[in-house]
Amino acid sequence: MxxxxxxxxxxxxxxxxxxxxxxxxxxxxxxxxxxxxxxLFDASNFSxxxxxxxxxxxxxxxxxxxxxxxxxxxxxFAVASQAMLFKDANFTITDDNASDxxxxxxxxxxxxxxxxxxxxxxxxxxxxKISPFMIPMLISNMGSGQIAMQSKAKGANFVTSxxxxxxxxxxxxxxxxxxxxxxxxxxxGGAESTITPLGVGGxxxxxxxxxxxxxxxxxxxxxxxxxxxxxxxxxxxxxLLLEDYEHAKERGARIYAEVVGYGASCDAYxxxxxxxxxxxxxxxxxxxxxxxxxxxxxxTHINAHATSTMLNDATETKAMKLVFGxxxxxxxxxxxxSSTGHLLGAAGGIETVFTALALHTGMLPGTLNLRDPSPxxxxxxxxxGSKKIACEYAMCNSFGFGGTNASVILRRYDA
Numbered sequence: 001m002x003x004x005x006x007x008x009x010x011x012x013x014x015x016x017x018x019x020x021x022x023x024x025x026x027x028x029x030x031x032x033x034x035x036x037x038x039x040l041f042d043a044s045n046f047s048x049x050x051x052x053x054x055x056x057x058x059x060x061x062x063x064x065x066x067x068x069x070x071x072x073x074x075x076x077f078a079v080a081s082q083a084m085l086f087k088d089a090n091f092t093i094t095d096d097n098a099s100d101x102x103x104x105x106x107x108x109x110x111x112x113x114x115x116x117x118x119x120x121x122x123x124x125x126x127x128x129k130i131s132p133f134m135i136p137m138l139i140s141n142m143g144s145g146q147i148a149m150q151s152k153a154k155g156a157n158f159v160t161s162x163x164x165x166x167x168x169x170x171x172x173x174x175x176x177x178x179x180x181x182x183x184x185x186x187x188x189g190g191a192e193s194t195i196t197p198l199g200v201g202g203x204x205x206x207x208x209x210x211x212x213x214x215x216x217x218x219x220x221x222x223x224x225x226x227x228x229x230x231x232x233x234x235x236x237x238x239x240l241l242l243e244d245y246e247h248a249k250e251r252g253a254r255i256y257a258e259v260v261g262y263g264a265s266c267d268a269y270x271x272x273x274x275x276x277x278x279x280x281x282x283x284x285x286x287x288x289x290x291x292x293x294x295x296x297x298x299x300t301h302i303n304a305h306a307t308s309t310m311l312n313d314a315t316e317t318k319a320m321k322l323v324f325g326x327x328x329x330x331x332x333x334x335x336x337x338s339s340t341g342h343l344l345g346a347a348g349g350i351e352t353v354f355t356a357l358a359l360h361t362g363m364l365p366g367t368l369n370l371r372d373p374s375p376x377x378x379x380x381x382x383x384x385g386s387k388k389i390a391c392e393y394a395m396c397n398s399f400g401f402g403g404t405n406a407s408v409i410l411r412r413y414d415a
Contacts, residue, residue: 108345167348261292
């Protein structure tokens with residue numbers, strides 16, 4: 001049986017680099033950083049005072065004042081990105097196609113800010129001050145739900161919530177929905193906004209965040225570097241429009257890349273630490289290669305998970321060596337979190353967007369702040385900047401707490 005083809009016909013997002021994908025991509029290639037001091041709350045008493053915030057976001061351009069009032073910030077990112085996505089894809093939902101359009105998003109934590117706001121009101125003024133909109137604002141599936149309300153997509157609508165692997169799990173699930181002919185078009189990717197006192201405080205308590213670069217925030221996210229000391233929390237959204245190839249071809253859609261493989265696995269090991277042998281991460285990559293029916297040598301480029309934590313970067317390097325063997329030395333590996341910070345549940349969404357653009361444009365992003373690689377991190381992480389390198393196949397990885405792992409493989413589209 002010949003499998004259906006699934007292509008990417010739209011991309012959009014809101015990132016710490018810019019409020020649109022074109023500018024975000026250009027700044028990424030230029031080696032610019034979206035990381036700076038936290039301004040969304042007073043972080044003066046926190047040991048980590050930096051983040052990848054979305055700056056100058058104007059949600060009123062995409063929703064009414066009433067709608068805005070009833071959406072947490074992560075949902076605002078999702079809805080704004082959805083409007084840009086359909087415009088980029090030149091796609092309109094109608095009564096005739098609405099049931100064939102699904103929305104599957106990756107959301108890691110949901111409305112953390114909403115929880116904090118109403119918990120404070122509860123303590124200060126009692127339960128009478130809790131808004132009836134609190135629950136609908138904070139639940140993670142409201143990101144996908146509000147997209148459907150705005151766009152009138154009437155197919156499947158849900159979120160994958162698997163920590164920092166949420167975004168790629170969403171992309172992989174969307175891929176499967178089209179292969180199984182359950183949908184013709186799927187809005188997918190991820191959205192997240194957890195730069196709040198509780199979010200930053202929680203990750204700091206885990207000793208997961210960078211604390212040594214508060215005075216030089218642009219240097220803090222340094223994947224694979226010997227002086228890395230934790231990840232930098234980011235926020236935003238990265239969305240893709242996945243579409244059945246014949247459906248896309250029939251409407252004359254522009255195609256960025258083709259999705260050809262997806263793999264997922266679990267370390268079954270620890271709440272927060274990866275299995276240090278790299279076997280769990282490797283299994284997700286191997287499953288993606290098997291799904292795509294590709295040898296490991298077919299992959300040229302990897303957008304690594306590369307969080308800038310000691311354990312993750314070393315373990316991901318081991319995993320790539322397990323999967324690719326001697327070919328690992330030939331890979332061009334980008335760590336785009338060095339520019340954006342770690343968008344948590346949205347990381348896989350925006351990084352899949354960047355991977356699609358890398359194939360589409362032939363430009364591979366460089367990795368910032370990699371000045372003295374750890375001895376165990378000895379692959380080509382593109383520390384010398386972005387380069388024009390044509391690739392046929394690229395992989396994007398995401399790994400999360402609970403030992404959850406996900407990989408997706410894209411193919412360059414040649415008309």
